[in-house]
Amino acid sequence: MALLDIKGLKTHFTTDDGILQAVDGVDISINRGETLCVVGESGCGKTVTAMSILKLIAMPPGKIVAGEIIFEGRDLVPLSSSELDDIRAKEIGFIFQEPMTSLNPVLTIGEQIAESLRRHEAVTKKQALERTIEMLKLVQIPNAAGRVHHYPHQFSGGMRQRVMIAMALACRPKLVIADEPTTALDVTIQAQILDLLQDMKERFGMAVMLITHAMGVVAETAQRVVVMYAGKVVEEAPVDELFGNPRHPYTQGLIRSIPRIDLDAEHKTRLEAIGGSVPILINPTPGCRFAPRCKHAMSICAEREPRLREIAPGHRIACHLGDAQ
Amino acid sequence: MAGLTLASPSAEPRRGYSPWRETWRRYRRHKPAVVSAVLLLLLILAVVLGPFVWRISISDMDVVAGLQGPSLAHPFGTDDLGQDILARMIYGGRISLAVGLAAMLVSVFVGTLIGALAGMSRGPLGYALMWLTDLFLSLPQLPLLLMLIYLFRDGLKAVFGPEGGIFILIVLVIGGLRWMPVARLVRAQFLSLREKEFVEAARALGASPTRQVVRHILPNALGPVIIAGTIDVAAAIIAESTLSFLGLGFPPDTPTWGRILYDAKDFLDIGPHWALFPGGAIFIAVVAINFIGDGLRDALDARKVI
Numbered sequence: 001m002a003l004l005d006i007k008g009l010k011t012h013f014t015t016d017d018g019i020l021q022a023v024d025g026v027d028i029s030i031n032r033g034e035t036l037c038v039v040g041e042s043g044c045g046k047t048v049t050a051m052s053i054l055k056l057i058a059m060p061p062g063k064i065v066a067g068e069i070i071f072e073g074r075d076l077v078p079l080s081s082s083e084l085d086d087i088r089a090k091e092i093g094f095i096f097q098e099p100m101t102s103l104n105p106v107l108t109i110g111e112q113i114a115e116s117l118r119r120h121e122a123v124t125k126k127q128a129l130e131r132t133i134e135m136l137k138l139v140q141i142p143n144a145a146g147r148v149h150h151y152p153h154q155f156s157g158g159m160r161q162r163v164m165i166a167m168a169l170a171c172r173p174k175l176v177i178a179d180e181p182t183t184a185l186d187v188t189i190q191a192q193i194l195d196l197l198q199d200m201k202e203r204f205g206m207a208v209m210l211i212t213h214a215m216g217v218v219a220e221t222a223q224r225v226v227v228m229y230a231g232k233v234v235e236e237a238p239v240d241e242l243f244g245n246p247r248h249p250y251t252q253g254l255i256r257s258i259p260r261i262d263l264d265a266e267h268k269t270r271l272e273a274i275g276g277s278v279p280i281l282i283n284p285t286p287g288c289r290f291a292p293r294c295k296h297a298m299s300i301c302a303e304r305e306p307r308l309r310e311i312a313p314g315h316r317i318a319c320h321l322g323d324a325q
Numbered sequence: 326m327a328g329l330t331l332a333s334p335s336a337e338p339r340r341g342y343s344p345w346r347e348t349w350r351r352y353r354r355h356k357p358a359v360v361s362a363v364l365l366l367l368l369i370l371a372v373v374l375g376p377f378v379w380r381i382s383i384s385d386m387d388v389v390a391g392l393q394g395p396s397l398a399h400p401f402g403t404d405d406l407g408q409d410i411l412a413r414m415i416y417g418g419r420i421s422l423a424v425g426l427a428a429m430l431v432s433v434f435v436g437t438l439i440g441a442l443a444g445m446s447r448g449p450l451g452y453a454l455m456w457l458t459d460l461f462l463s464l465p466q467l468p469l470l471l472m473l474i475y476l477f478r479d480g481l482k483a484v485f486g487p488e489g490g491i492f493i494l495i496v497l498v499i500g501g502l503r504w505m506p507v508a509r510l511v512r513a514q515f516l517s518l519r520e521k522e523f524v525e526a527a528r529a530l531g532a533s534p535t536r537q538v539v540r541h542i543l544p545n546a547l548g549p550v551i552i553a554g555t556i557d558v559a560a561a562i563i564a565e566s567t568l569s570f571l572g573l574g575f576p577p578d579t580p581t582w583g584r585i586l587y588d589a590k591d592f593l594d595i596g597p598h599w600a601l602f603p604g605g606a607i608f609i610a611v612v613a614i615n616f617i618g619d620g621l622r623d624a625l626d627a628r629k630v631i
Contacts, residue, residue, distance in 0.1 A: 056529055060447070085531040094529035102522040106344055106544040115540075116530040151343060167530065 001073070002029040003207050004053070004092075004175055009067035011045075011052045014060060018282040022048040024231040025067075027308065030175065035201065035208045037222035037239075039215065039254065043278045045231040046211045047097075050177045054088050055081070071175070090120040093168035093206075095178040099160035099185075103152035109136075109163045110148035113170050120171050135166040138203070139196060158189035162196065169200055176201075177209045182217065194221055215258045219243060224314070227251045230289035231281055233308060237315040247317045249294045250274070288320065296321055351624035358620020361613035368610055372422060375415035383413045383580060392596040402598040404588065410602055413580040418606060420575065421562055421582045424495055425610075428561035431500025433554045436507025437543075443508065444515020445538060455512070458505045466502050470564075473498050474573050491575050499564045507553050514546035521545075548625035555618035559611040566607055582607050 011023040023045045030036045038046045051057045053069055053076065069076040071091065076084065088094070096102040104112060113135060114128040123131065129148070136144035139162040152160060161181060168176055178197065182190035198221060201208050210221060218225055218239065225242045227235040227250065235248040246252045253274040276293040279285075288294070291301035300320050308318040353359060387407035395402045401410035443454040474494060481490035518524065519542060527541045566583030568574040570590075575581055582603040589599035 054529060056525060082533065085533060088529055088531035090531065094526075096522055096526055096529070098522050102526045104523040104527070104541050104545070107540070108343075115527070115532065119531050164526070167526070 003032045003072065004028075004030045004209075005068075005070040006049070006053070007068045007070070009049065009052060009069065010065045011048050011057065011062060012065050013062050015282065021231055021281045021284060022062075023052060024281070024284075026228070026231070026233055028226055028233065028236075030207050030209055032174070032207055033201075033205050035198075035210060035221055035223050037218040037225045038209065038211045038228060039213060039218055039225060040228035041213055041254075041274075041278055044228045045281075046213075046228055047179055049228070050094075050179050050209065050211055053177065054092060054094060055079075055084055056094070086120070089116040089168070089173065090171045091173055091175070093171070093173035093176040095161075095164050095168045095176060095181045097180040097183055099157055099164050102164055103160055105152055108149050108151055109155070113148075113163070113167050116167060117170050131170065132166075135170050136163075138169075138200070139163070139166045141166075157185055158192065161185060161189075161193050165193075165196060165200065169204065169206075172204055173206060175207045175209065177211070179211045180213070181210075182212070182214075190217075197221070215254055227254070230279055230284070232289065232318065233316075234290065234319070235315075235317045236308075237312075241312070241315050245315075247311065247315070247321075248290075248319050249296050249321065250290050288318075348621075348624045352620050355616075355620035355623050357616045358623075361616035361620070364609060365613045365617065368418065368606070368613070369422060372415050372418035375418075376412075379412055379415060381409045381412045383408065383416045384578070385409065385412075392592065392599070394596075394598050401602045402596070404585075404599055405592060405596070410585070410599060413585055414582070414602055414606060417580040417582045417585055417603065420492070420579070421565055421607070422610070424492065424499070424565045424581075425558040425562040425614075427492075427496040428500040428503065428564070429554050429557040431496060432503040432557050432561075433507055433550060434504075435501065436504035436553075437511050437550060439504065440508035440511025441515055441538060441543070444512040445519060445534075451512075454508070458508050461502065462505045464502070467567075470498055470502065470568065471571070471573060474568070487576050488579055491579075495565060495568065495574060499561045503557055503560060503564075507550060507557070510549045510553055511546055514549060515542060518542045518545050548621075552618050552622045552625065555614055555621060559614040559618075562607060562610055562614075 006026060006028045009023055009026045010021070013020040013022055026045070026049055028036070028038070028049070038049065040046050048057060048062075052064055053071075055064070055076075064077055067077065071087070076087065079087075103109065110129065110132050113132045114125075117123055117128045117131055118125075133144045133148050136148060141147050141159060141162055147155075152163075155163065161184075165181075168178075176197075181197070182193050185193060194217060197208065197210075200206075208221075210217070212218060222239045225235075225237060225239050226233055227242075227248065229250050235242070235246070235251045237245075242251065243255060246255050253272070256272040257274065259271055274293055279289060279292070285302070287300075287302040287304060288297075288306050291297045294301065298320060304320070306318045306320050308316050310316045385408065387403070390399075390403055390407045392405050393399060393403045393407075399409050399411065401414060404410060404413075439454050439458065443451040443458075445451075446454075477494055478491065481494050484490060485493055519537075524537055524541050527537050532541070562582075565574060565581065566586065569581050569583030570587045572587060575584060577584070585603040586600055586607075589596070589603070592599055
């Protein structure tokens with residue numbers, strides 16, 4: 001049985017212009033100890049999907065209108081906020097995108113890491129401090145025993161992201177959702193943070209849901225990949241299959257838009273981009289949402305919405321193109 | 326693990342460089358504020374310790390020696406009944422400063438509570454509380470103050486004694502009519518802070534709404550509140566003086582700075598020293614407190630480079 005099973009999740013937002021269907025029928029499942037990457041460009045619903053799991057979206061205007069989020073056999077959607085508080089950080093940890101602003105400037109980092117320990121586990125102040133220092137050592141903060149009393153402004157961006165990881169993992173959650181954890185960092189630090197996440201994952205045997213728009217990160221870390229577009233899953237496959245045999249035109253476009261150092265030098269090719277941008281999801285048109293930007297669009301694409309279907313073991317796509325082939 | 330950072334661990338201070346220490350460092354750069362803080366501290370020390378050093382009673386009368394200018398026996402001179410003005414100033418300063426501080430606490434408490442509720446509410450409660458704030462702001466304050474004191478003076482006097490009753494009444498009335506700017510400030514702060522990522526992060530860690538507010542949002546909103554609070558102390562001292570000057574504050578035999586000024590007003594031509602000392606004390610206290618507020622504003626505003 002999967003650790004987390006999201007079925008037909010729909011999260012909509014009420015805006016002045018109408019209902020914004022940010023997430024519109026998403027199915028994602030994550031197995032124990034697995035790394036799942038969710039990719040897609042900005043505004044395609046990755047973050048909203050992740051935040052919906054722990055109901056971290058602002059409600060109102062946001063609302064989960066349909067679907068189930070089954071974590072260890074228990075549906076999280078009907079739970080009250082205080083029931084969810086027991087799951088947050090304890091069972092499912094969350095790592096945010098912006099390490100510069102996700103730490104409270106007036107509390108020491110030690111106080112902030114200890115907060116979740118004291119909230120979820122019966123530990124004394126002293127034990128919490130010891131565990132906090134231990135966590136800081138695990139995320140490779142030098143001089144952890146001294147740094148634990150420091151304030152966020154005394155840390156660099158990469159160090160703060162390590163602190164965020166320590167905060168999210170302090171209670172040893174079974175699942176960690178990392179929402180673009182490396183986007184705000186420079187490239188060398190990105191690699192360190194990804195290595196650290198991988199290391200933590202192996203040490204604690206937890207599952208990771210990694211949200212990103214960098215295909216390089218996906219290739220490096222994922223076992224399975226879910227590609228999202230305009231609030232829907234368009235392709236899902238094991239990582240090798242996805243990069244070796246991408247079937248959805250959107251996925252193909254994403255992969256072609258990765259700069260290739262080996263090809264570019266010889267052939268002087270131009271980097272390919274996907275024309276246009278993600279549609280605004282208020283009253284979306286019927287049919288495939290990618291059709292207006294799709295090179296292979298057919299007449300049926302504008303009429304009927306493609307269903308997600310399995311084309312090979314573990315490889316599912318939502319595209320009419322496969323039908324024709 | 327090694328080689329990740331070049332910073333030598335031994336160079337790190339053992340304790341964190343807390344925001345409050347940083348504030349103190351910045352505050353020290355504001356010279357008038359530092360001088361004001363020292364002045365205010367001296368003033369407080371004088372009124373607290375004064376009676377133990379200057380042992381003349383406030384009610385010792387010597388009509389023959391009435392309305393004398395400053396002398397060695399009476400450094401601040403005497404009033405028309407020959408009472409020692411220094412002794413009365415020391416006693417009055419206790420009341421005036423206590424009223425200022427207590428009224429500030431009332432207004433900051435009420436203002437923070439209402440502002441926080443309004444700032445956290447996403448529904449009609451927030452609007453209702455802001456309407457209430459606007460309503461209070463539009464009330465004519467002085468007539469209302471006078472009316473409230475007339476209405477409740479006798480009842481409170483009966484319960485808490487003449488001085489205690491009036492003290493509670495004046496503090497509540499002054500504080501209760503000055504919380505609106507604090508409420509607006511706190512609401513504005515909360516509206517912006519509640520959407521901050523670190524509050525979201527606290528939520529993701531399972532912090533309850535109360536905990537999010539008390540531990541994460543409120544400490545971040547305190548800077549402007551502290552500044553507003555200092556200004557409120559000065560305003561409350563002036564308000565108390567106004568009330569006493571109108572004869573509505575403490576009973577006539579209880580000296581406060583405002584009351585002494587009121588008593589002195591009929592003798593301005595023959596005994597100007599009588600009015601000068603309490604007036605000067607109010608002036609120094611209010612200016613000092615305002616400078617302290619100024620210094621705190623510079624020190625707590627992180628965007629300003631000092």
